[in-house]
Amino acid sequence: MTSSVELPELPDGELPGLFEGTVPPGVYRCASVGPDVLMQAEAAGWVGTVVDLTGAASKADFMDRCATGLELPDWFGRNWDALADCLTDLSWWGETDGYLVMTAGWRDFEQAAPQEADTAAEIFTAAAAYWAVRDAHLSVLLG
Template sequence: MSDGTLAEVLAVGGWAHIELELGGVTDKPAFMDRCARAFDLPEFFGRNWDALADCLTDLSWSPPVRGRLVEVTGWQEYARAQPNDWNIAREVFADAADHWNGTGTELRIVLALGGSS
């Protein structure tokens, strides 16, 4: 299934498709910049783990949708370069997904295994 088809199928169901492409990211500032762009985070986003967690568990700044599917691509390089930060990022993502579970505004985050394409 191509990305366009996935986005179209999700849109029919009221879901947003968010692609967080991390190819070439090897440090936390670049990771936070990619998150800010992919999620279209508000200007007040502080570019740290607590701020990312806060933005992903309080989506009042984002247009309402039935759910969000976040596809993380190209993450392997960052995971190798910054294993501790990658573990924190995965915890933030898991906690945010758990926060929205069963609320009618789901958040699902998947790690693409095929690289950054």
């Protein structure tokens, strides 16, 4: 199982590398996320969004925040399998050069619901690996 605590940090100044391909796609912890990251993603031809986990303390909270932040399709079943399905079939998000999911409030969620955070990290990691061998990559920043 992927422990969210063991995920690598995105080094300072390496964000452009995600979009340029010099930093491999994947799941990274980061200090914070902000609107400038979305602007950089858009400028690179990527689609990006923020999932705000501020105050999330359960799986249900996490799923609700994902449904809202990612604007998941109506068929999203608010369970781990459905999240994995959505993240490996991004047709609902449109075609692009890459996909960027950023979270805000990850560390608080991780402390409030460590098992759920680990499961979410595992799903994010599997989805990033799935997209790593395709034309459009997926990266997740846990801030």
